[in-house]
Amino acid sequence: MRSVLPILAVLLAIVAVWYIAAIRMNSTWTYDQAARAETEVSFAEVVVDTMAQERPVLPAPHQVAVGLWEGLFGQKFTSKRSLVYHGWITLSATLVGFAIGTGLGILLAVGIVHNRAMDLSVMPWAIASQTIPILAIAPMVIVVLASVGVTGLLPKAVISAYLSFFPVVVGMVKGLRSPDRMQLDLLKTYNASRWAAFWKLRLPASMPYLFASLKVSMAASLVGAIVGELPAGATSGLGARLLSGSYYGQTIQIWAALFAAAILAAGLVIVIGAIEKVALRRMGMVR
Amino acid sequence: MIEAKGLGLTFQTNDGPVHALTDVNLTIGKGEFVSFIGPSGCGKTTFLRCIAALEHPTQGALTVNGTSPDAARQARAYGYVFQAAGLYPWRTIAGNVKLPLEIMGYSKAEQNERVRKVLSLVDLDGFGKKFPWQLSGGMQQRASIARALAFDADILLMDEPFGALDEIVRDRLNEELLKLWAATGKTIGFVTHSIPEAVYLSTRIVVMSPRPGRITDVIESTLPKERPLEIRDSREFIEIAHRVREGLRAGHGDEV
Numbered sequence: 320m321r322s323v324l325p326i327l328a329v330l331l332a333i334v335a336v337w338y339i340a341a342i343r344m345n346s347t348w349t350y351d352q353a354a355r356a357e358t359e360v361s362f363a364e365v366v367v368d369t370m371a372q373e374r375p376v377l378p379a380p381h382q383v384a385v386g387l388w389e390g391l392f393g394q395k396f397t398s399k400r401s402l403v404y405h406g407w408i409t410l411s412a413t414l415v416g417f418a419i420g421t422g423l424g425i426l427l428a429v430g431i432v433h434n435r436a437m438d439l440s441v442m443p444w445a446i447a448s449q450t451i452p453i454l455a456i457a458p459m460v461i462v463v464l465a466s467v468g469v470t471g472l473l474p475k476a477v478i479s480a481y482l483s484f485f486p487v488v489v490g491m492v493k494g495l496r497s498p499d500r501m502q503l504d505l506l507k508t509y510n511a512s513r514w515a516a517f518w519k520l521r522l523p524a525s526m527p528y529l530f531a532s533l534k535v536s537m538a539a540s541l542v543g544a545i546v547g548e549l550p551a552g553a554t555s556g557l558g559a560r561l562l563s564g565s566y567y568g569q570t571i572q573i574w575a576a577l578f579a580a581a582i583l584a585a586g587l588v589i590v591i592g593a594i595e596k597v598a599l600r601r602m603g604m605v606r
Numbered sequence: 607m608i609e610a611k612g613l614g615l616t617f618q619t620n621d622g623p624v625h626a627l628t629d630v631n632l633t634i635g636k637g638e639f640v641s642f643i644g645p646s647g648c649g650k651t652t653f654l655r656c657i658a659a660l661e662h663p664t665q666g667a668l669t670v671n672g673t674s675p676d677a678a679r680q681a682r683a684y685g686y687v688f689q690a691a692g693l694y695p696w697r698t699i700a701g702n703v704k705l706p707l708e709i710m711g712y713s714k715a716e717q718n719e720r721v722r723k724v725l726s727l728v729d730l731d732g733f734g735k736k737f738p739w740q741l742s743g744g745m746q747q748r749a750s751i752a753r754a755l756a757f758d759a760d761i762l763l764m765d766e767p768f769g770a771l772d773e774i775v776r777d778r779l780n781e782e783l784l785k786l787w788a789a790t791g792k793t794i795g796f797v798t799h800s801i802p803e804a805v806y807l808s809t810r811i812v813v814m815s816p817r818p819g820r821i822t823d824v825i826e827s828t829l830p831k832e833r834p835l836e837i838r839d840s841r842e843f844i845e846i847a848h849r850v851r852e853g854l855r856a857g858h859g860d861e862v
Contacts, residue, residue, distance in 0.1 A: 501688050504660050508686040510679055511709045519705065523696045602696040603737035 337380050344376040345369035378571045386575035399555070402579045408556040409544050410583060412472050416479020417540040421533065423480065424487025431488070432495040432521070433513065442492075449485050453543065456481065458550040475556075479543030483536035490532025494525025526602065530595035537587045545580060557583075607671065607793055608634040608657055608761070614665035615652060625818030626652045627663070632812065632821065634795065636760075639787055641796045641804035642812045643850060644857065649819025650797045650812075654763050657795060658686055670761070682710060684761035685754030689769050691746035693738040693753075700725070700734030703753045710757055724752040727786060744775035751783075755790070762794045769799060780806055781835055788831070801854075805829075805847045806838055813850060815857025823853035 342365070349368045353360045360368075370379050378386070390402035397404055427445070430437040457478050464474040498520050506516045548558025557580050564572035599605045613630040616623045627649040634640050642650035655661040656668060659675035670678035678684065685706075693702045700721050707717045725734055728748040738746055747767055754762060768776045780803060787794055798804050804811050805827065813823040827846060829837060837843055 501690060501692050502694075505686065505688065505692060506709070507660060508658055508679065508684065509706045509709045510682055515709050519709070520694070523694070526696075603698065603739075604696050 334380050337377075341375065341377045341379040342366055342369045345372055348372065348376070374568045375570055378574050382571050383574045383578060386571040387578050390572075390575045390579065402557075402560070402575065405555055405557050405560045405576070406579055406583055409541070409548065409558065409580070412475035412544040412547065412556070413479055413537075413540045413583075413587070415472060415476035416543055417483055417537055419476060420480035420483030420536055420540060421487050424484040424532070424536070425491055425529075427484070427488045428491030428495060429517075431492050433517075442488075445485055445488050448481070453478065453482060453546050454549075457546050461547065461550060475544050475547035478547035479540045482539040482543035486532045486535040486539065487529070490528045490535075491525055494528025495521045497528065498524045523602065526599065527604065530591065530598070533591050533595075534588050537591055538584050541580065541584045541587065607636045607638075608632075608795070609669045610653075610656075610666065611668075612666035613653075613656065613663050613668055615649070615656060615661060615663045616665075627656070628665075628818040628820050630666070630821055632824070634793060634810075636793055637791050638810060639794045639796065639808050640810045640812060641798055641808040642814060643798055643801065643804045644814030644854065645816055647816040647819065648814040648857075649816070650814050651765050652819065653814075654765055654795055654797055657761075658684060658763055678761075682757060683759055684763050685757065685759045687747075687751055687754050687762070687764040687767045689766045691738070691743075691750040693746055693749055695738055697737075698734060699730065699736050699738065699741065699749050702738070702749060703734075703756050706753060706757050712757075720756050724755045725749075727755060727789070728752045729782065742775075744771050744779060747771065747779065748782075751786075755786075755792075760792055762792045764794065764796045766797050766799065768803070776800075776803070777835060783807065784833055801847050801850050802838060805843060805850060806833065806835075811846075811850055813853035813857065815854070822857035823849075825849055825853065 346365050346369050349360060349365050349372075369375065370381075375382070387402070390400070394401050396407075427437075427441055431441050432438070460478050460481075461474045464470070464477065495517075502520060502524075503516070506520060511519070545556070545558040545561070548556035549562055557576050560576040561573055564570070564576060596605065610630050610632045613627060614625070615627040616625050630649075630653060642653060644650050652661055656663050657670060657675055659679040668675055671681075671683055673681070693699070694705070697705065703721045703724060704717050707720060712720070721734065725731055728751055730745065730748055730752065733741065733745065733749075738749070741749065747770075751764075751767065768779050771779065784807060796804075796807060809827050811825040811827065812821055813825065814820065815822045825846065828842060829846070
């Protein structure tokens with residue numbers, strides 16, 4: 320309970336800075352309007368106005384909160400204006416991409432640990448793949464897949480997987496190699512096969528590393544899915560919501576969609592954290 | 607049982623060859639308890655690892671049960687106890703002891719029966735469901751000995767198994783190890799830094815010395831097979847310990 324106070328203090332400080340920034344940035348427009356109407360505005364009037372503009376440069380926190388609330392609960396979940404609807408579209412692509420990315424990442428890691436040729440050849444490519452800006456790759460993936468008739472969820476999931484496999488590869492290679500020399504020697508004295516060494520030693524030993532990677536890769540999956548929604552002229556998904564908001568200068572809509580994405584990401588990472596806790600406890604690795 | 611003739615092992619390093627073992631001649635008979643003692647770098651652990659086929663000698667011949675060490679390893683002829691217990695943190699004590707049995711394909715019923723038996727042998731009845739971190743260091747090392755005893759290897763190789771434990775626990779485990787040895791009749795190879803431990807446990811003490819790693823003396827123990835802890839105050843014990851100390855000093859030459 321003692322940790323509540325510092326957390327609240329930090330949160331309050333952020334909100335305060337946000338409000339000050341909103342007043343400063345939005346006041347330009349207020350002064351312009353006043354100048355155009357050839358009237359004078361007092362500071363108090365400026366403050367009130369900057370809190371309630373329709374298209375503020377920086378929406379005030381309460382505007383974002385209202386926008387988020389309206390977006391989530393202001394209409395039926397199936398409505399095209401609902402953030403729940405858009406969130407679900409993005410979430411489904413995220414989860415499919417996460418599953419593909421994690422599966423691929425684990426397979427690559429197993430290959431790298433067990434095969435010298437793969438050890439030498441795969442990692443440089445994996446690293447190279449992550450140095451290419453995803454924004455450059457995303458339109459190509461979508462265009463190429465569309466040309467062979469694949470549209471909708473799958474192209475987004477592919478982009479999502481492209482971002483999420485990497486942390487899993489890195490974490491799992493480290494995890495599968497974490498057993499020390501003595502533990503490997505012990506299995507050797509049992510004349511254990513590589514298969515047995517993998518299932519009984521390497522895989523269980525890698526679990527803490529896997530879960531740490533999954534948290535990173537889950538967040539990366541969501542980013543991938545959102546980026547995948549940007550170039551396609553998609554009409555649904557949080558990415559599409561961000562894009563249409565910026566087309567029409569709907570800053571409140573942009574911020575509401577951003578917060579919806581952040582909440583989604585936090586929720587997903589918390590879910591993985593909970594699974595991690597249960598899994599490691601059942602394995603006796605948490606005291 | 608275990609026979610080494612002119613055994614040598616040279617590691618090639620960037621600073622030139624390192625002679626870990628040179629011209630080791632030793633025969634260990636069935637049911638013997640042989641200790642290897644000497645300063646770091648004398649090759650005692652390396653010799654044990656050669657027997658276990660974890661290292662491969664570069665000169666000479668080594669046979670285990672009349673076959674090559676590799677063949678003996680494949681026949682699962684020995685259990686190995688390392689300096690650290692090395693229990694898997696994600697397995698219970700029973701699960702850890704079961705590990706070799708699972709790998710060797712024993713039936714479920716046989717696994718449980720053997721686990722029960724060896725846990726009782728090392729005095730850990732009732733601890734099967736605990737996880738390693740719930741046990742003290744001494745209990746963990748006992749569990750690791752149980753793990754090495756679980757399958758029917760007739761050779762037990764122990765590499766400073768009690769080195770990390772305090773002296774009180776060490777004394778108890780030494781006593782228990784002798785009982786275990788009497789009860790199972792296994793052949794034991796035991797690496798140690800401690801002169802009293804070597805003298806107390808062994809039927810034969812192999813004194814080794816470094817640069818190059820070699821055997822400098824082999825001492826037959828005249829102590830009876832039945833050895834209470836008090837035997838360490840007897841004249842005979844002190845005489846043997848003295849001889850071991852002399853052997854260690856001689857091996858060191860002018861260095862000490």
